[in-house]
Amino acid sequence: MKREIGISIYPEQSSFEKDKEYLDLAKSLGYKVVFTSLLHFVNDSDQESKQKKVLKSIKYAYDAGFYTILDVEEKSLEKLNKSIFFSDFSDIGVSCIRMDTPLKAMEFAFATHNPNEFDLQINMSNNDSLIDNIIEYKPVVEKLSGCHNFFPFKYTGLPFDFFEEANKKFLKHNIYTSAFVGSSFGTMTPAINQKELPTLEMQRELPIDAQAKILFYSDQIKCVIIGNSYASNEELEKLAAVSRYTKEINITLDEGVTKEELEIINSNMHYRRADINEYFVRSCAPRIFNKKSILNKRGEHKFFKRGDVIIVNNLDERYKAELHIVLKDEFENYRGRYNRVGSINLNEIKLLDFLTQNTYFKLKL
Structure with a gap:
């Protein structure tokens, strides 16, 4: 798969009209991936209304041609009345389910054989043996990908050496990899009152294009996603202009x-x-x-x-x-x-x- 760029949206903190405007601009600049989440408000009293807002915007993104990633855990899936083993997610506009709560390796592998066309994404940032164990159970590898966490709280981002070690476990199986950069302007995140959402701590104070270059030019990350929203128009343009293959x-x-x-x-x-x-x-x-x-x-x-x-x-x-x-x-x-x-x-x-x-x-x- 090609190297791609993506954005995040948090529709429960905004409006459909603003999400639509942001998605349309991103699409015009060549962005291909949209990330959003249900898990950070799963226990809220107004969870149902927030979920509806998320699903409306992500369905619009899906229909517009974006590859959409939904971050969930078991309770979020229950609220959706969905199962990764049997359900179809195309009806709600989801291309990929990112399981925040880890399943057993056998369950992950089994879920990739769900005949419905959606992918599964695994957290890469724990640097554990989960992906090796999943591979032992013969999954459909093409339906698996890995994505690092973002880290809103200052000084909690990954150190680069640890990041590399975690990446090796996915790269040796030829698993598609993703990580995050942070906008200096976007105030919408899963962590209220936090701003930049990078994967690496060294990225936190850098301009968005320099952050992305670290990820792409390591030759270990295929997809770079802006973790918070909304990024400024200038940031969107800067990230879109980054050469993803030639080191500039x-x-x-x-x-x-x-x-x-x-x-x-x-x-x-x-x-x-x-x-x-x-x-x-x-x-x-x-x-x-x-x-x-x-x-x-x-x-x-x-x-x-x-x-x-x-x-x-x-x-x-x-x-x-x-x-x-x-x-x-x-x-x-x-x-x-x-x-x-x-x-x-x-x-x-x-x-x-x-x-x-x-x-x-x-x-x-």
């Missing part, structure tokens, strides 16, 4: 960058060599395609820091025009052979970890 990294240019240096920065041939070193990301293609460039020594930098973008100048004729991205602070400008042309935006410095051997990438101004 934003840089800030230094003053005085020459025409020849700019041509190298904008090259479409950047990739990290297979025989990597620990000091910098080395892009050699410009050395071939820009070998006639005049790259006079500029600046008096004696050392560079992580994230600096540097180009080999005329003082080293053999390697002239190679572009390097520094990985270590206090990297020496040996014999003055480098010109610094800019630096990776601080919001995207984590993306350097994803420029592994033979990785193709682009630098965006």
Whole structure:
């Protein structure tokens, strides 16, 4: 399956008209997935009226062509008068049931054989052996997916190393994976008075496009969903514009960058060599395609820091025009052979970890 982007809606906190407007805008920008939930108000006295609002909006999304995910647990299903073993969910506009309360592995596997066309989603954030146990019971793997939690409360988001370990358990079975980013504007969430809803704690203070790049460029997450609503129009547009496959990294240019240096920065041939070193990301293609460039020594930098973008100048004729991205602070400008042309935006410095051997990438101004 392709890499996709999605939104969340919480119709019980808004109106159908506003949900419809938000869904229509998202669809026009290329969003394919809609997430919503019943479980956070299942015990409320007005549960029935809230449920009706959710079902009206999610049915509209489903009919408009979105892949719709409904977050439930056993009590929510009872209120719907539905069963994942026997029921059809297309009549209420649901493509996928996300079970917040874990079932037994055998029950999950059995439910995938329900002849009705809906999928089942499993919580990925516990980093347990549930998915391995489900696979042992021979499920219809194509009807299974994994999705991380979002974490409204500050400092409760997953650390990246733990996130990676949890992902491996799903990726080895070729299970489709999803995770969340947070809007800085959306005030509607399952957790009242909380705002950003990211999966990773490192995402919480970042712009929405930088959050998404961490997920996509890890090559471990296929679908990125905005956890809270409504995201601003600018945020929706920024996320929609993120390249989901080619790693595009934003840089800030230094003053005085020459025409020849700019041509190298904008090259479409950047990739990290297979025989990597620990000091910098080395892009050699410009050395071939820009070998006639005049790259006079500029600046008096004696050392560079992580994230600096540097180009080999005329003082080293053999390697002239190679572009390097520094990985270590206090990297020496040996014999003055480098010109610094800019630096990776601080919001995207984590993306350097994803420029592994033979990785193709682009630098965006």
